[in-house]
Amino acid sequence: MHNFPFDTVDLDANEVQTLEDTYTALKAKFSITLANDGDANLNKFELFNNNGAKIGGTLYINHSDTDCYLNFVKSSFSYSYGGRGGKGGQSFVYDKCQVWAFVALKRDFGRVLIRKETFTDKVLEIVHPIELKFKDDKVFSQYFYVVANDSEKAKAAMTPDFRDLLANLMYKDFVIEIIGDTLVIRNNQPINPEETVYMAELASKIASLQ
Numbered sequence: 001m002h003n004f005p006f007d008t009v010d011l012d013a014n015e016v017q018t019l020e021d022t023y024t025a026l027k028a029k030f031s032i033t034l035a036n037d038g039d040a041n042l043n044k045f046e047l048f049n050n051n052g053a054k055i056g057g058t059l060y061i062n063h064s065d066t067d068c069y070l071n072f073v074k075s076s077f078s079y080s081y082g083g084r085g086g087k088g089g090q091s092f093v094y095d096k097c098q099v100w101a102f103v104a105l106k107r108d109f110g111r112v113l114i115r116k117e118t119f120t121d122k123v124l125e126i127v128h129p130i131e132l133k134f135k136d137d138k139v140f141s142q143y144f145y146v147v148a149n150d151s152e153k154a155k156a157a158m159t160p161d162f163r164d165l166l167a168n169l170m171y172k173d174f175v176i177e178i179i180g181d182t183l184v185i186r187n188n189q190p191i192n193p194e195e196t197v198y199m200a201e202l203a204s205k206i207a208s209l210q
Helices: 013-029 119-127 138-143 151-157 160-169 193-209
Strands: 031-035 053-062 068-081 090-104 111-116 144-148 174-179 182-187
Touching: 013 053, 013 090, 013 193, 053 193, 068 193, 090 193, 138 144, 138 160, 144 151, 160 174, 160 193, 182 193
Parallel strands: none
Antiparallel strands: 031 053, 053 068, 068 090, 090 182, 111 144, 111 174, 174 182
């Protein structure tokens, strides 16, 4: 593809093709522009620091009254085989891409983590209750695990409209981290066009909502 805006070094042919298909799908749905500074806020997010990842490209999603962009994040993985007890075998390293969406918010949320609640979360909550609950929104509280460093600030910022948007993530493998007025949505699955367009749409709606 001419002027392909992503780092494709060490990606296999299938991964590159998926990136091309994703880029085409985004251009069909949004007005997008390229950027070179999409990593300006990444290092402060635990999701990024714990992932050993690097930026492979950034696209700004241009919608009226929104400020959001997509980072195409390359992560390195390794596997080995052969040899007894892990010795004498061969090791291989390969790169895969994920897409993370960033949104500039108009309110300060403090520091917040939002993800699907697991059975382990429910058990630990009985012993050590730290989860932020919304008594007026039992469905949201049932499906999502929310922790915040300032519960009052987070509750004020996580309005019913905001929570309604996130309700669409019940069946998605997404994780949201918010620091102050910057929100990141991480997709834990490998990149694909449909999920990326969905993430861009969600980011645009969140940005417009605030």
